[in-house]
Amino acid sequence: MGSLRDVLSPFTAWKHVIETPVTIRNPIGREAADGYRGFHQNDIEKCIGCGSCEVICQNAAIDMVPVSDPVDGDSGLRPKIDYGRCCWCALCVDVCMTGSLTMSNEYTWVDTDPDAFRFIPGVDPKPWDDLEKGYRREGGRVLTGAERVEMGELAPEARIDNFDEIVAGYTREQAMIEADRCVECGLCVATCPAHMDIPDYIAAIREGDYDLGLQILYETNPFSEVCGRVCTHKCETACAARHEGDPIAIRWLKRHIVDNVSEDRRLEIVGTPQTLPTRRKVAIVGAGPAGLTAAYDLARQGHAVTVYEAQDKPGGMMRFGIPEYRLPYAALDRDIAVIAAQGVKIETGVRIGHEITMDRLRAENDAVVLSIGLHIGRSTRIPGTEGGGVETAIDLLRRITAGEEVPVPKQVLVIGGGNVAMDIARSMARLQKVKHGAVGVTVTALEDFAHFLADREEIEESLEEGVEIIDARGPQEVVRFKSGNRKGEVKGLRSWAVTSIFDDKGRFAPQYDQGDERLHPAEMVVEAIGQAADVSILGEDLTEALDWNRGRLAVDVAGRTSEPWLWAAGDAVHGPDVITAVADGHRVAASVGAMLMAMGEVAR
């Protein structure tokens, strides 16, 4: 029973019967306010399917559904909204990483089918798709910071006369702020050649759990300390945060984890192989990132792995190519120490084909992996390159690392526009500064600045260090003195302006404006136009027996050559890149491991 008031109060409403109603007879068709939060609109070209809208939705109203094939930086998924659950709060619009998701001011829609109220904005056409009015987030992205935490670096004048590491690394506070910008969408994982669990290790930083972070790094990459410094960080080109701000500094965050775990602790966390020895033997030729990653994986599977390295220290291009100011040798040594701790034998100073032949490796092992890298510098073969005063970048970089004396004239000219060209230019600049007190390096590249091959940071830092970079120049001749007491010595490089590099079929066929000729004075010319693999170690018979693909060893997706006992990985197969080599190392190790396992089954 209700109270007397409950019974009577409906009648009190009668006193309003002659007043003008405040309600509207037909609300359908009445336009909402300009900034009203109505049905969603999604710019489908702008949307990258990161799913942040789904994660933030407090009513679980959003599903991510496939509408196209995924590509780098775009999952191909798009939000499908259930308006039976949506409360129109617009958090999804506020968090949207690209600004693609907005709301129209249309709010009225009648339909008897409840499932009609589940649709994909921007994909399923709706009358309000093109409405201008509605809720738009003001300004840029604000719920996640748009600006990257700046990295501390040595100033140009403090770094130009030494090989000290330039990048300082983040402090814990800086790393926390940077990690906080990540929405953990995971679009980056597909783009990373090694498919590192990037959102997970960033989350570990946010939790302050560096042990966990390190463990996650080691699941996909035994060269995380190296990659935390020199990775080509393709992941950052797929980062959702880049659309309305800076991408997350994924590379620096990776480094930050390793920086915060001591060497001893690192060995404790990674541990040693937890399996019985299989008595299977694997030989790996070349102790670079691909070979050592494969060695790490195979050793942890219980196989006996020996890595043969021609140089007197392991590391390959990480040691002998990348200059110390980008990657200190101690950092590389720490990564390698963990790999060696797995029982991997690393025989340095052993050049296959000389001390030991491929035939012998084949006879003494169950499998052989070739990871020999690209250590022969290519030459332009323009007139004048024969003779003294002309070097290849890769050879000079190796000699600098090995502590050998290299010529350091006052004026050096580098041919090439990639990262190796920048590496040798900046290394020579440092040596010049020490020896002569001044930098005199000129880099000429075929590409114009808009199409430069080197990383932007490398170009900027080179310029800061006083390196001169001249774009769109094609080398024609190393000019030498024809007479006098310097007869035969290098005088400089003659170049023409480049008008185009590729022909209309996309083939390399540079065209020049011969009227625009310059002589760049230099006492030494360094060629940095690419590297080749030294395949002479294979010997004639094996070279003959193997399948080749345009001068490179032909391999299947697992890295297996046409010889069933031989795999190939790394730069020599897939071109120069540390993280690609690491991924390759994992791939061949999985394939070799499967083969060894099958052998074990048969033997049983």
Add this chain to the structure above:
Amino acid sequence: MMRDLHDHLKTRYRLGDLAERRGNLAFVDVERADLRALLVELRDVHGFTHLSLLTAVDWIEEGRFQLTYLMNNRAANRTLGLRVFLDRADPVGDTIHDLWPTAATYQRELREMFGIAFPGSPRVDEEFILEGWTDMPPYRRDFDTLAYSQQTFSDREGRETHDPRSHMAKKLYPEGQR
């Protein structure tokens, strides 16, 4: 002008620093014991006759609720916000419905949405907008809106979502999935 008022009042009330947001908008922290006297003086002496709103903030990390009394002086077009802090573990505020009748409605709302008690406020324990609510007050920050929504409302049939990362792994590198 706000600063003059602040200087004038702080000789007799325990006030925090004046936080000026705009020329005509400022906030100040006030002791709970001083609140009533201060409101009356602002209303009767300084022309802040209008209570624009009364709301709360959940500072869960600090273990306290903040009540904000937004006082408006219409003639001078000036607004002063008084901030009072309550223990989050035992949140009890002092009713001011006798100063502004509208405060009763705000207090009823705060009781329902934050669980802040205002003993003596008319109808304060009656439902305001949440009918049959049995859960934690929903504006408290430890209220899990998503979990509540999922428990309370069922999904329409046929709903299926995809995690971007595993979807891309499945499509782009199925062999590399761990």
